[in-house]
Amino acid sequence: MFNIKVTKTLNSQLTNIDFSNLPFGKTFSDHIFIADFEDGQWTDLRIEPFGPISMHPASSVLHYGQAIFEGMKAYRQNNGELVLFRADEHARRFNESAQRLCMAEVPEKLFIQAVNQLVAIDSGWVPQTEGSSLYIRPFMLATDEFIGVRPSTKYKFIIFTGPVGPYYAKPVTLITSNEYVRAVKGGVGEAKAAGNYAASLLPMKQATEAGYDQVMWLDAKEHKYVQEVGTMNLFFVIGDTVVTPATDGAILKGITRKSFLDMLTAKGYKTEERPVDVQELVDAHKAGQLKEVFGAGTAAVVSHVASVTHKGYLMDLPPVENRLVGNWLKAEINDIRLGLKEDIFGWLSPINQKEVAKSF
């Protein structure tokens, strides 16, 4: 066990929160975890009252963008037990992002202990209502006080959490871009690097101005192969096969994506991970074989796609009620998380509230 110093808030906000109305990403729990990397070590591990952090204006993250993050969730099961979903995978991916951005790595055990302890302290913040959960945001930033381009020697590893309600998003409309790309092989698309999202904002804005919800990204070289959308990986049901673009160095390796592939295979679905040419989607749509398109990610879990527009051709998709695969995945993964279906894949880890309490 790492020794994490805990300072509890004297000013809990918990009773001020309306759990029946939780807009995504705007409500923050009482405590925050912070650790500082200095002289090659993580030091000063602490959980303290949630609040602003102060930074030197020359902090390298503010100038050269060494910043990465994760997004994961804790659930309250129907028996009251709290569980994390695939925390080990998130810890591992965090370090893969750190490697690509030339940042310090966080021992997986520290990452997982810090998440566990923070969620245990703010266990009252994990919503009760079905479809709600506690969103967990670990991130790391470079804090060398130096104006010069080089890997920072100092970092802050921070985790905060916040309750989120069910995601009742309308099916989204997508458009491909022939001008902009999200990520290129050899770049940082596979990392959850903050800058990736900054780069996507202008094309996103143009898409919304043109009346679409999101950009469906195509590969940077040929503008031909589908990558992903927003903060979600994409799935296509073509005939009786569930297809998702193969990760190729430019696509974020989603943990929801990976989980869905395992669930589909176990259920006996035919799945394929391979390059998906957008023209294949157009052809399948013309032949009436494009049955479903959906995004998969931690925040929305499944986000149904209403239509995809590519070079002026509109692929409208069947009504959401008829989407067997996307609807099944969403319900099934929800049941696993709530403990209503057996966790046959071993994806859940319980938060031991008593064990953590002893370490205070």
Ligand SMILES: *Cc1c(COP(=O)(O)O)cnc(C)c1O
């Ligand atoms: C986080 C993210 C995803 C989804 O990953 P999950 O692990 O399923 O949440 C997909 N694409 C991008 C670009 C992302 O940042």
